[in-house]
Amino acid sequence: MVVYNELVAVTAGAGLLGFAWFLAQLTGGKRVESEGWAAFFGVTGVLLLALGLHTTVTWPFGGEGFEYANVAFGQPAAGFGALLVFAAVYLWRHRTLFAGEVDEANATALRALKPVGIFVGALGLGMAVLAITFVRFQLGAAPPEEPISGRFGHLPILEALFLGGLWGIVALGALLFAIALLTDRHQLLRWAVWAWVVGGAVFLLFGAMNFYTHIGMYYNIEHGTMYKW
Template sequence: MVVYNELVALTAGAGLLGFAAFLAQLIKGRRIDSEGWAGFFAVAGTLLLALGIHTTVTWPFGGGGFEYANIAFGQPAAGFGALLVFAAVYLWRHRSLYAGPAEDANSATLAAFKPVGIFVGALGLAMAVLAITFVRFQLGAAPAVEPISGRFGHLPILEALFLGGLWGVVALGALLFAIALWTDRPQLLRWAVWAWVIGGTVFLLFGAMNFYTHIGMYYNIEHGTMHKW
C-alpha cells in the first residue's frame, strides 16, 4: 500500500498556518507581500491539490477497513489545495494592488475572497461531518505494529477523539470565515485565525511524527520486530 498522508498532513498544517498568518495581516491592516504569499500558496496548494485528487480518484488506502481514509484525507486535501491555488493566482495577478495603500488592498482582498468563502464554508461543513464520523464509528486507530500510535490502538476512541477534534477545529475556522464574510462581521475572522493556528500546528506536528511512525511500521513489518517507540 503506497500512501503519502504524511506529506498531505504536513502541507495542510503549513497551509493552515500560512493562511492564518496571511489573514491576520489582512485584518490588522498590514502591508501584504503579494508575491511571497502567492509563492507559498502555490507550493502548498499544488501539492495538496495533486495528492488530494490522486487519493480521491485512485483510493490508495485500501484493505482492513481503512478505505474511509481516502474520503477523510483525500477529498478535504483536494478542496483546500484548490482554495490555496486560487489565493496564489489572485495575489500574483493583483501585485500592483498591493503596491498601493495597504488599507485599500486589504479591503479589496477580503471583498474578493467573499464569493470563494461559500466553498470555504461548504468544506468546513464537510470537515465537521467527518469529525462526527470519526467519533461515531471510532475510526483512525493505529495498528499495533506502528510505533507510538500503535501503543494506543486497543483504545480506538482515543485516536477517534483526536482526529475528530482536529477536523472539528479546522471546520470551525472555515465556518467562521464564511460567516464573517457573508454577514459583514469581520470580528469573527480573528477567531477563524485562532482555530486555524491551533489546527495547523497540530496537523504540522502530526504529519511530521507520521514520517517516523509510518517508516517504523514498515520496518516492523519487514523485519518482524515490534518497536513501540
Template structure:
C-alpha cells in the same frame, strides 16, 4: 499486513503549513499590514499544488485500499484536494494583483477581503464536510493505528482515543472554516479573529501530527519488512 504506498505525512504537514500561512495572511489583511503578494503567491502555490495533486490522487485512486482503512481516502483525500484548490486560487489572485498590493495598503487589503467573499462559500462548504467527518471519526471510532505501528499502535486497543483526537482536529479546522464563511457573508469581521485562532491551533497540530507520522510510518514499514514489533 502488507505495506501500501501513501503520503498522508506530506499531506498533513502541508495542510498544517497552509493553515498557518493563511491564518497569518488573513491576520495581516485585517490589521491593514502591507502584503508581500509575490511571496504569499509563491507560498500558496506550493502548498496548494501539493495538496491538490495528492488530494486528488487519494480521492481518485483510493491508495488506502484494504484493512478497514478505506475511510481514510475520503477523510484525508477530499478535504486536501478542496483546500489545495483554494490555496491555488489565493496564489493566482495575489500574483495577478501584484500592482494593487504595491499601492495604498488600506485599499489593497479591503479589496482582497472583498474578493475572498465568493470563495467563502466553498470554504464554508468544506467546513461543513469537515464537521461531518469529525462526527464520523468519533461515531464509528475510526483512526486507530495498527499494532505494528510504533507509538500510535500502542493505543490501538482504545480506538476511541485516536477517534477523539482526529475528530477534534477535523472539528477545529471545520469551526474556523464555518466562522470564516459566516464572517464574510454576514459582515461580521470580528469573527475572523476566531477563525484565525482555530486555524492556528489546527495548523500546529497537523504539523506535529504529520511530522510524527514520518517516524511512526517508517517504523511500521520496518516492522512489516523485518517481522519486528518496535513500539517506540
C-alpha cells in the same frame, strides 16, 4: 499500499498556518507581500490539489476497513489545495494593488474573498461531518506494528477523539470564516485565525511524527520486529 498522508498533513498544516497569518495581516491593516504569499500558496496548493485528487480518484488507502481514509484525507486536501491555488493566482495578478495603499488593497482582498467563503463554508461543513464520523465509528486506530500510536490501538476511541477534534477545529475556522465574510461581521475572522493556528500546528506536528511512526510500522512488518517507540 503506497500512501503519502505524511506529506499531505505537513503541507495542510503549513497551509493552514500560512493562511491564518495572511488573514491576520489583512484584517490587521498590515502590508501584504503578495509575491511571497503567492509563491507559498502556489507550492502548498499544488501539492495538496495533486495529492488530494489522486487520493480521491485512485483510493490508495485500501484493505482492512481503511478505505475511509481516502474520503477523510483526500477530498478535504483537494478542496483546500484548490483554494490555495486560487489565492496564489489572485495575489500574483494583483501584486500592483498590494504594492500601493495598504488599506485599499486589504479591503479589496477581503471583498474578493467573499464569494470564496461559500466554498470554504461548504468544506467546513464537510469537515465537521467527518469529525463526527471519526468519533461515531471510532476510526483511525493505529495497528500494533506502528510505533507510538500503536501503543494505544487497543483504545480506538482515543485516536478517534484526536482526529475528530482536529478535523473539528479546522471545520470551526472554516465556518467562522464563511459566516464572517458572508454577513460582513469581520470581527469573527480573528476566531477563524486562532482555530486555524491551532489546527495547523497540530496537523504539522502530527504529519511530521508520522514520518517516524509510519516508517517504523513498515520496518516492523518487514523485519518481524515490534519497536514501540
